[in-house]
Amino acid sequence: MKALRLHRDLTRIWESEPGWRGVFSSVSHTDLGKRFIVAAAVFFGIGGVLAMLIRAQLATPGSAFAGPEVYGQIFTMHGSIMMFLFAIPMLEGLAIYLLPKILGSRDLAYPRLTALGWWCYLFGGTIMILALLGGVAPDAGWFLYPPLSGKEYTPGVNSDVWLLGITFVEISAMCAAIEIVVTILKFRAANMSLTKMPIMAWYLLATAGMMVFGFPPLILGSILLEVERAFGWPFFQPELGGSPLLWQHLFWLFGHPEVYIIFLPAAGALSTIIPVMSRTPLIGYGAIVTAVMALAFLSFGLWVHHMFTTGIPHLALGFFSAASVLVAIPTAVQIFAWIGTIWAGRPKFTLPMYYIVGFFVVFVLGGLTGVMLAIVPFDQQAHDTAFVTAHLHYVLVGGFVFPMLAAAYYWMPHATGRTRVMRLGIAAFWLIFIGFNLTFLHMHLTGLLGMPRRVYTYPVEAGWTWLNLISSVGSFLQAFGFGLFAIDIALQRRIGNRSERDPWEAETLEWAMPIPPPQYNFASLPTIDSREPLTRDRALGADLAGGRGLLGRAVGNRRETLAVDMVTGTPEHVAILPGPSLVPLVTAMVIGGFFLSMLLSLYWLAPVFIVGTAIMVWRWAATTGTIRDPGPIEAGEGLVLPTSFAVGGSTAYWGSVLAAAANGTLFASLIFGYLFLRVVAPNWPPPGEYGLYLLEPGLITIGAILALVFARFGRHNFVRAKVGAVATALCLALSAAVLLVSGLRHLPGPTEHAFAAVSWMLTGYAIFSAMVGALIQLFASRRVASGHASAERPHGLRIAAVWSDYGAVVAIVVVWLLALSSAAL
Amino acid sequence: MSTIDPAGPSAARVADLWWWMLGGSALLAVLVFVLLFIALFRKGVADHETPERKRVWIGWLGLAMPVGVLMVLLAFALWVGERNLPTGSAARTIDVTAYNYGWEFCDENGNCAEDVLRIPAGRAVDLDITSRDVIHSLWIPRLAGKMDAIPGQVNRLRIEASAPGTYEAVCAEYCGVGHADHRFVVEVYASDGVAEAAGAAR
Ligand code: HEM
Ligand SMILES: [Cu+2]
């Protein structure tokens, strides 16, 4: 039979390597997505154990269970683990596993990047947990405010563990973000226009877009604080012109969007599951998409609501307060669209539905207290009390954990091919739901009665004893519930009965494949003409398995999938994806070497690993592409398409553009930091001598403009491509050298004043960006020499130009900024 | 220590705000839960999306209702917030310095006291708050909202106690191992006693 033969051939092509090697070299999104989910669940368990320790400690007043030092580590690690090692990776895992399947593709845009992200997450998380076991975990709260987290008040490595470990993990978030955006825009089923995308894809697009712009401020903040701790550059020290508030701005510029980054994928799961369980289409697809985009956009304008007590003028606070309550509107749109959908349909009371109802109850209450906290005078009372602890758990557990539990039951049959075993799940639900509310509902009152958060104990006279005891009892009920849930899932995985192909009668493409899914997802790729492809055509899955779609064949070892026009979904080219590789693992290990040498204060060793990372990235890029032009190929149904080697708008190009956008956000945050310090921080202007940048702006402007020009040299006449690339690299390297020399000539030592520190940071960033651009152009020249880039396949040059252009622009901006600001001192 | 047992005008306004918001939220929550309950259990057949349905759920419930509620709330909040600001003259201005782990209060004459803040009843008092080391937050729950003590910066908080008595205060921003015990008391004296005022900061 054709289907069987196709299955065998495609499995050979797409399979991960057997045995241990496969564990290390797999690039399959199905494998890696599951790994992310399982690891995140394990971290949830660890975070949960810490939560139980917190509740055990607070159960009675004056408890002698944990002292303040240990308690500081426990609550800091609980918060940090839950946010960075559980929530974010869990949603990444969900996206990595699901996206290609709901979009009708065979893998994500950059399979090896997925693997790199996985290893960075695993290693970074492991560093954090080892620090916890070693008793040197971070202990300044999950937002790590300096000066408390600075060298003077935290002399040990505790804060470094957070700054380095979390940044390491963030690499995986950035990889995932770029990959998700590009996958959604390029790797869809034929003719799946944006408006025919499953609603989940919109949610994930918004989420990943927010990650691209949301994480860089945090990464920048972490770099600044780590540099302050390691080398004494005083960004956050007011005596030397720094400001502790700068950290708060950078942190919350990330931290608020983060909350929506966590919520949106969960909401996407709800928008997917609710219509299926209600047997009716979702009400208001367009309105929901608009609401989601509005949320994504608005959430970048609210961060100051975490800083209502820092002494910012009341009118400014009023603005952020209004913006904050405004986000309630798109959220309300979604809530009512969901209820309206249930109303319109005939709901099935399946287990996912239990958790969905749980979500409504818990999340709506959390949303209401969220609006209260957005009100300035009220927040000034409730801020930093148990009221906030209660609120944030209502939103995070209601808005993320409950939907994820629903999603777990909904997609378990897909991942395992098995159905649920027993009624254990119902008991687990009630324990979790009742336990949760018993822990947190009256904790609002505890806060209003004056209990601050983050206290390791409290006096009997305060009158919070009963309230706390009830919370502790509730939390243990809840813990039992999660235990039961874990057992239930394990049983389903082990002994569940075989499930039929589409057990929920769902309509999205992930159910048009055999379950558990084969490594290649679809034996042939679907062409879509509606938002619910399975409603139209119940036999779609069988057709695809039989090869009656696009690319339904096996050619050599080539991993093929379809790339489409971003808007219309018209087939555009055939993307050829890389197979198993150890390069991501080794790269992650080298990056890990950098983080470890920083953590152990082996600062002389760190540059070795930076060079090592550059070498690994070079080798990585060198394995892409081809020197033989495969020419246009048959894609089936009469379509003849070029391959990804021969098109300009390849995924690699768009990925580079997004990387530049993220990078630009980091740069913009740095400039914001500089202006902020200049305007707000005490002890300005800096004492001491600052030289004037006179010649340098001109020199660097010329050098950088030449780099921009040379990078385009080979566009029209490929013969000049190699010269152009080398010349670009040279111009950038020279600009970097001038920047360095002028810094040495004009700027005082970076430890003397925040102004010098920021100027050096800008200089360093510009040098770094220029050098990256130069290296990539050098690489491009090698590619021309080796024949990977040719007149038919010139797009490697376009990609290199994205990076070198970025370096050139940064150099110009930085040198002018330094020139103007040294003149204006 | 209770914010809902206020002992001064600022805290009282916020407590009022809280009760109003609690009431409003309760109504909204009940509305949502009742709709959800009916949606789940009503006997009906699946009918498909009609423009009418979309207008009700998304237009009215999703958009118009929250817009209306939130406008009212914001106006109320802005009014409360403005009233709580330190505008107009205060009877006293006291410099507060927080540190690990204590509080120093110095009055206009340079008389300082540790961990005890003495203020007259029925008079507005401005606290000029800063920190000597890490960030702390000054909070007297029964009198007013909190204000951070940030090194390198002075934040002003207006407080007023309606009646003489002793009020407890805590540090609300995590400041290290001594955070839980980083407390002080406010002693409010009857404000017509001139002699007491002279010895205020002793
Ligand atoms: C499942 C049961 C959970 C319980 C019983 C629990 C309990 C607690 C408690 C009692 C605190 C306050 C610690 C203090 O103020 O001293 C806390 C803080 C926190 N929790 Fe949870 N938690 C749970 C789940 C979660 C989840 C799922 C998340 C996030 C996705 C989360 C995120 C946080 C954060 C961010 C903090 C603040 C940490 C800090 O103050 O630095 N928690 N948790
Ligand atoms: Cu926020």
Ligand SMILES: [Cu+2]
């Ligand atoms: Cu304190």
